[in-house]
Amino acid sequence: MRRPKSKKFRKQERVSEEEEINLLNSWIQFQPPDSGSNPMSLPPLPKDAPVGRLHDDTYSRYAGASRFHQFPLSKKTKDALREAKFVAMTDIQRASLPHALCGRDILGAAKTGSGKTLAFIIPVLEKLYRERWGPEDGVGSIIISPTRELAGQLFDVLKIVGKNHNFSAGLLIGGRKDVDTEKQRVNELNILICTPGRLLQHMDETPNFDCTQLKVLVLDEADRILDSGFKQALNAIISQLPKRRQTLLFSATQTKSIQDLARLSLKDPEYLSVHEESVTATPTMLKQIVMVVDLDQKLDMLWSFIKTHLQSKTLVFLSSCKQVKFVFEAFKKLRPGIALKCLHGRMKQERRMAIYSEFCEKRSVLFSTDVAARGLDFNKAVDWVVQVDCPENVASYIHRVGRTARYKSCGNSVLFLLPSEIQMLEKLKAAKVPVHFSKPRQERLQPVSSLLASLLAKYPDMQHRAQRAFITYLRSIHIQKDKDIFDVTKLPIDKYSASLGLPMTPKIRFLNQKIKSKAVSTKSILVELGDSNKENFVEVSGKKLDTVTFKDEETENGLLQLADTANEDEMKSSEIGEMIPATRVLKKKKLKINVHRPVGTRVVFDDEGNTLPPLARIADTQSGKETMLLDPEQKAEYYRRMREDLKKGDKEDKLVERQRLREKRIKQKMKWKAEEEDDEDDISGSEGDEPETVDRRHKKKTKVYFDSDSDSESESEEGERKGNTGITTSAVTLEDQEALALKLLNSMHS
Incomplete structure (x- = not known):
């Protein structure tokens, strides 16, 4: 146990502190x-x-x-x-x-x-x-x-x-x-x-x-x-x-x-x-590589990179939390041969800190959003920083790669750029970021898209994760300010969804404006197909259509890859109808019923083929033979008898239904009463508990009386059965309960 400081010692300490401060x-x-x-x-x-x-x-x-x-x-x-x-x-x-x-x-x-x-x-x-x-x-x-x-x-x-x-x-x-x-x-x-x-x-x-x-x-x-x-x-x-x-x-x-x-x-x-005069804006011991990768090959490239660097500590950056979740879960099921972890802002704090500590101590692959891009210093050096998605600006790039090559240590980074994002390379060079081009070895590339499709078929929840990852990535591109680099209209969206293993391209609801597509000349198409083949252009639900119109959402998703023309205005519906359809089967458009369509009439024929008015063939109940009751008086009499029979049957059905409901309410009342007795026993057995919540279930329940012969009673009869508190005062004897139970059992067997 630590001995407390004496008063004299504390005074000397204060004096020495004052002298040091001066x-x-x-x-x-x-x-x-x-x-x-x-x-x-x-x-x-x-x-x-x-x-x-x-x-x-x-x-x-x-x-x-x-x-x-x-x-x-x-x-x-x-x-x-x-x-x-x-x-x-x-x-x-x-x-x-x-x-x-x-x-x-x-x-x-x-x-x-x-x-x-x-x-x-x-x-x-x-x-x-x-x-x-x-x-x-x-x-x-x-x-x-x-x-x-x-x-x-x-x-x-x-x-x-x-x-x-x-x-x-x-x-x-x-x-x-x-x-x-x-x-x-x-x-x-x-x-x-x-x-x-x-x-x-x-x-x-x-x-x-x-x-x-x-x-x-x-x-x-x-x-x-x-x-x-x-x-x-x-x-x-x-x-x-x-x-x-x-x-x-x-x-x-x-x-x-x-x-x-x-x-x-x-x-x-x-x-x-201090480094403004420096030749580079990033650490000098950092080797930085840039690779141009198509969007639908990003996961193939990432999987191949992980498989070829199993002895390295790797930090992988993705744009959104949903992407991190999907890639982590999918790769974990595929077992690359190294421990995988994920870190994003939607995780609970205790879990986030635990994953951060584990990654600091052990060699593994950490999938993360930009939550790990700033300031974090991992105890043991990160060997590789892999940026699967392009950072929003040069500053984000510098912070990401800064997780490796910390203070006189070596490090490596690789950035996957889409062909449409190539201008980011010019901005990096302008900011004194030295990057080097590198081409992947095709013989070492290991495609993973087919494996992802199998995973999505085996695990239904993975398909939802893939859809969310697909949508959130496109949204992250859509909201970027620098449209010279980030243009969602230039992305091969259909191929990207297929690379995630999705059987169909999900809808993208946040894209409200039409994509300005490049129009293609339709003359050459019509020459090659010929007018005779035009009817075989596309077939939907077994019906041949001459033209096809696509929804705005589907054109926004990049389902049509169109060539250059002199005019790049928004595509008209008549032009779209002459385009070649996408490789994927489009979702069927819901048909609307035309309320103003012409309505036909029903024609009735007799045995000889003669036409009769509707509902003219009516059976003669007295003779048992079919006769043609074309006399208005006979028809009126027949309809009158039918109405009376229906009213009688309806009255009987109502009585049966009323009896069924009454028995159901009686059974429920008995159940409530039994529960009340149990609650009273519980309350009497414990001291200090407030019994206010015992009758909570009766607050909104309609009161039912056992000796009532009708569903509704007059106010005078209801007043006789209620006390000042509004609770039924009539008691039900044991014999009555047994009789009711026996009646219920008989009705169930019948």
């Missing part, structure tokens, strides 16, 4: 870096140079230092860094720490895996330490992350670097059920690492949640947090924070938007892009 403040103020300068441009300090206070109240220079022990940091922070084997600083740390320790706002941009996390964790700890922040001071710093996994990773780094400090810290992320526990303790925390949604939830719901004394605000992956997806939440958060604070923004692709900076109330921020 020393640090004097050291920082002695030679601060010039505003607008990059400390990396200064000559580095020698390893054996004196550190700290020199003679005559002078201090060593820290701007341009390359090691942590040369900086004006507290002993607690330096000890934790040394124990974690953080000795030499990275470029972004050398550039940003001198400005951050001076209390300046920072916009830090650096390549992925360059150590941005320590560049803001250390200033946060040092700022609160020099302010002598304690539990009673409340929230002193907020660190906002766009994803839960990244927030958890930041929290782990904070625990390592700040373990010697006395600050309280909390991880506030969505997907967890302990919101009430967080609300009870959030006001006592000094450092909050959170996602925007969870932080805003506490600001709105937690009583007395106060951030007015905030000293440091940090946005990790700032460009992602400042975009439209988090705009509303971030504006609400910023409105509740004090304007006099230090703000640190870090990302691999930093924003320079004046509007974004104004939203955050930044004051003369220092823009530090």
Whole structure:
């Protein structure tokens, strides 16, 4: 058991902390870096140079230092860094720490895996330490992350670097059920690492949640947090924070938007892009490959890649959660020979963190959406990053490939581009991203589409997953802003659905506008077919049609691949009718009944073939012979007798049905009464229970009386049978119940 510190020792500790804080403040103020300068441009300090206070109240220079022990940091922070084997600083740390320790706002941009996390964790700890922040001071710093996994990773780094400090810290992320526990303790925390949604939830719901004394605000992956997806939440958060604070923004692709900076109330921020002069925007140890792959061959290429890299740790990026689910489930059933995992935003938080931890430790293939594209640092290096679907922009590409080749380690990436997405290659080259073309070896290509079709036939639920994956992928292409790269009208949709194993192309309801298709000249078609063959053009439901009209949805799905003409206006229905039909059988169009169609008349013939009026042949019931009752009086008499017979039969049927319903209600009443007695026994056997819910089932039930001879009774008779509470007061004896039960049994056997 740890012995408590004595009062004398605590006093000495406070004095030493005060002396250290005074020393640090004097050291920082002695030679601060010039505003607008990059400390990396200064000559580095020698390893054996004196550190700290020199003679005559002078201090060593820290701007341009390359090691942590040369900086004006507290002993607690330096000890934790040394124990974690953080000795030499990275470029972004050398550039940003001198400005951050001076209390300046920072916009830090650096390549992925360059150590941005320590560049803001250390200033946060040092700022609160020099302010002598304690539990009673409340929230002193907020660190906002766009994803839960990244927030958890930041929290782990904070625990390592700040373990010697006395600050309280909390991880506030969505997907967890302990919101009430967080609300009870959030006001006592000094450092909050959170996602925007969870932080805003506490600001709105937690009583007395106060951030007015905030000293440091940090946005990790700032460009992602400042975009439209988090705009509303971030504006609400910023409105509740004090304007006099230090703000640190870090990302691999930093924003320079004046509007974004104004939203955050930044004051003369220092823009530090340590790799802006670099030859490449991605890590130098990263080998990047681009392959042009047709849409219907993407899964074949992915399957072949996995089968040929069974000894590698591979991270696969897809556009949507539904795609991740389908590909993961399908490939798992096909057993490629390596462990498969999936990660997406629709999973529960506990499961997401477990999968992230498992992938960090073991060699496997992880299928993921962009939820794993930013900031995550996997402990053991990722060998390959495979981008099956094209990223939405260059920044997303840089963040994706940044999961490999982290900090002086090697890595590989491959990007599958469609022929219609080839312009992304030009944008990557313009952004100083070095990529290399590579052609797949056709002899090593292993088609998987036929296997997927068998899986969908064997597992019906897989067909629904495939349909959702198909639709969500097309939707992800449809909503992209850059139409020069992402054009859903250029995709071979029919072939793509077949490559997923689907027997038919699903409907795509979100495409409301018509696709501007390229018209084909129909003259050559008619010449080849000839007028005589035109009637055999297409056959639907056994009927030969001269022309075929396609639904807008089906033309949008790319079912018709049309050649060039001089006119590229929207296709007319008359032109569509002369086109060659798609290879797949189109869904039958529902027929509408024409209410104005001509109606025929019924013709009745006698034995000799003579026509008779309708319903003229009527049997003579008296003689038993068929006679032609054409006399109006006889017909009227016959109809009168028939009506009387029908009324009599209807009356008898009603009596039988009424008796059946009465017996059914009696049986139900007996069942309720038996349940009531059981409930009364249960209530009497337990103390303190409220019997309010016992008669709940009778609230909306129609009251039934056993001695009632009719279905409805007069109000006077009903009043005699009811008490003041409206409950039936007449009792049913045991003999009556036995008689009713016997009657029911007899009716059932009969």
